[in-house]
Amino acid sequence: MRFTCNIVEDLLPLYLEDMCSEDSKAALEKHLQECPACREKLSRMRNSEIIPKMKKQESNLSITDYVKKIKRHRIRIGISVALISAVTVCLLTLCSLTIFDMHRQANPTIFFEEAGVYDLTAEELETTAAEVGEYIFYTNTQHIQVTIPQNVDYESEIILWDATNRDDPTEIGYGHVDSGNKTCSFSSLSAHRRYKVTCDEEEKAALTISDGRIINFWSSLRNVLEEIIGK
Numbered sequence: 364m365r366f367t368c369n370i371v372e373d374l375l376p377l378y379l380e381d382m383c384s385e386d387s388k389a390a391l392e393k394h395l396q397e398c399p400a401c402r403e404k405l406s407r408m409r410n411s412e413i414i415p416k417m418k419k420q421e422s423n424l425s426i427t428d429y430v431k432k433i434k435r436h437r438i439r440i441g442i443s444v445a446l447i448s449a450v451t452v453c454l455l456t457l458c459s460l461t462i463f464d465m466h467r468q469a470n471p472t473i474f475f476e477e478a479g480v481y482d483l484t485a486e487e488l489e490t491t492a493a494e495v496g497e498y499i500f501y502t503n504t505q506h507i508q509v510t511i512p513q514n515v516d517y518e519s520e521i522i523l524w525d526a527t528n529r530d531d532p533t534e535i536g537y538g539h540v541d542s543g544n545k546t547c548s549f550s551s552l553s554a555h556r557r558y559k560v561t562c563d564e565e566e567k568a569a570l571t572i573s574d575g576r577i578i579n580f581w582s583s584l585r586n587v588l589e590e591i592i593g594k
């Protein structure tokens with residue numbers, strides 16, 4: 364069978380895809396040998412065929428890359444969002460606890476009326492070196508502060524006792540006041556314990572005992588962090 368140029372033109376796409384029968388292929392190749400016009404058509408089709416195929420591959424590749432890129436990007440965004448959320452939650456929690464601590468310190472709860480116990484949370488005590496040792500103190504601010512008047516000039520050792528067992532107080536802290544350092548603070552105390560302060564200065568020396576309340580954001584934040592760390 365001899366193919367005409369029109370038949371060949373119809374078959375060329377199938378020939379290029381290698382989808383012709385062996386007979387058609389042979390007849391087509393025979394025609395091509397004899398017909399420069401169809402050879403030219405074939406060569407043009409090949410060129411135009413190859414380029415789109417390559418383009419198609421390229422675009423397939425780039426779509427795969429693009430999808431991978433998007434996936435990676437999404438994973439990165441996911442991780443970032445998770446991290447930022449975690450940090451935000453931590454910061455908000457810390458801020459809330461800090462504000463709660465400030466509020467607690469500004470509005471101390473007076474839990475009890477305990478016989479013989481002076482509640483420093485309710486009121487500070489002005490006393491003397493001779494008398495201070497007779498008091499048992501309560502604080503729910505974790506602090507006890509001993510202050511000497513600004514206008515006096517003496518120095519003294521201050522001793523803090525755990526007087527939870529009133530008959531047998533234990534020395535737990537030691538401080539010093541003098542003309543340059545009028546205040547001595549004891550911290551990390553507990554509302555569940557009772558305390559006692561003694562002072563070795565001459566009997567008439569005036570002292571103020573307070574719960575050392577310092578209400579500010581940073582000291583409350585430090586309290587909260589100390590509690591979290593378990594100090």
Ligand SMILES: [Zn+2]
Nearest residue numbers: 367368398401
């Ligand atoms: Zn031809």
